[in-house]
Amino acid sequence: MAEMVLETRDLTVRFGGHVAVNGVSTGFRRGELTAIVGPNGAGKTTFFNLISGQIAATRGRVLLGGADISRKSAADRTRLGIGRGFQMTNLFPDLSVYENVRLAVQAQQRKGGRILRLAEADDKMRDRTVAVLDRVQMGPEAAKPVSTLSHGDQRKLEVAMLIALDPAIYMFDEPTAGMSPDDAPVVLDLIAALAQDRRKCILLVEHKMDVIGALADRIIVLHNGTLVADGDPAAVMASDIVQEAYMGRRRADV
Amino acid sequence: MILKLLSGDRPGSVLLSLILLAILVALAGAPFLFDGTRALDTAARICVFIVLVASYDLLLGYTGIVSFAHTIFFGFGAYGVALSALHLGRGFDALIVGAGAGALAAAALAAVIGLFSLRVRAIFFAMITLAVASAVAVLVSQLSALTGGEDGLTYLIPKALTAAARYGEIPTVTLPWPGADPLTLGGQRITGKIVNYYVIFSGALILILFLLRVVNSPFGRVLQAIRENDFRAEAIGYRVVSYRIAVTVLSAVVASLAGALFAIWLRYVGPDTVLSFEIMIDILLMVVIGGMGTIYGAVIGAVVLLLAQNYLKDLMETAAAGLGDIPLAADLLNPDRWLLWLGVLFVLSVYFFPAGIVGRLRRSRT
């Protein structure tokens, strides 16, 4: 079995009296797409935040390639190869679609410190930006300000930003939430294509069981912040705990 | 070529381009286009304030950082030049050393303020800058042995830059205007004062072109990303705090250079001319009226407000005299009320142009 590229050890965070993620120890391999499921408020997004550094753990560690990154900033974790996508659309609203992607490309190419060159004159950045926009089929939208995009296009752009970062580890947090049946397959196809790359490790929070069934190599289940099941999709989906957890579900996270 | 000098930053509206061009021509030809020392003094102040306000725009408009310490950095440059001119003598080397020392001091103080306060909430940074600004102002008035206290410092600059130096005369050119009165250009003596003006003008021009380059560079784009969504900027791998500190230092250095130019022009520095809180308010007004996050807005804001401050009083005097018979109107236009009218102008401009004059002009383009 391939070694773990990303691991969590006893990862825990407490908000006041509420333990949102509770002692989660697990690991993720290259070439593996892991679906993370659980009801609303189970702690999936918080688990992501702990891994990508948006919040600090109360207890426990995050290891990347065996090295402890628990004390590193979100920016540094991204630079180390953790690409984090957000459940709530989280873009640069007054900038154009092109500029949003270009900023991610620029970050990936480590060019943010250049102060006397022109951002627009860099062919390498432009070519990569155009390629990424093509890949999410958003070329025609390039010049639009993000705030004028439909929800579906904003979600696609969210995925484009991640692709632009070219991370070793992709973290998708409900990438198709609220998307129309027309738009969702575009995003899911992209994720499926990424999953073909055996060097990439993909974490996917998703509710739709058919999607998970089609994409996931493995499922882990969070419930009240605790990891309650972990295994191959068919077995986990058939388990009592998942049946129970999903019986009560009424609506997708917002 | 021009676009390259502007770092590809198109003004984005024909009217705006024309206004900017008119300002450039007026400032470039100020010694010959306008009569009198007061006009030249106003032009020099405009050059200095354009740079000062644009450097503040880098902070507020581009990065979304609110600082009240900008005049302190302006003051550092001005006092740097004043002190070195006083102690190192009347040479150009003293001016350069003074400007350099002022810039270094500004950079160091900005870095310290940034390191200690930019990690935390934005409001905290604003409060720290307010405290530092008051502390420096108090310090400058207390350390009167060094700074001249409230009286400030008067010093000599190289003779080549003063009115005492004569460089000849511009030949008179009469433009035959068909039908109308002939327009006469030239005829003035070229003095060191005019050379001094061109030092200020070129310094300002270079600094503005530099700022345009900065805001269109990859670094400048990160600043805008931070303004739009600092959380996401961090999440795609930009160390937001480092960028905030870097831009605070950069804008402090440019402000200090504006201060150095001002000191070379005035041959006097004092708390009221370079450090006062009123100047800080003026900077804020100029950047808001002109339009934040555009650099060009700083240019227009500085021109509009300085012209208003310098000439509104005169204009009202003339108007009040003209309306001498109508009691209420004359009273309203009493020159002592100029500040009131300035306030009215400000409120109107913010109400009608919330994105500033530049924002308004750009919007009406399509």
Ligand SMILES: Nc1ncnc2c1ncn2[C@@H]1O[C@H](COP(=O)(O)OP(=O)(O)O)[C@@H](O)[C@H]1O
């Ligand atoms: N910053 C926070 N402060 C306090 N409570 C939080 C915070 N973030 C998340 N929570 C709480 O932690 C729990 C888990 O939330 P979340 O991770 O968003 O769940 P999920 O993504 O699985 O729906 C919820 O009860 C939520 O209210």
Ligand SMILES: [Mg+2]
């Ligand atoms: Mg969630």
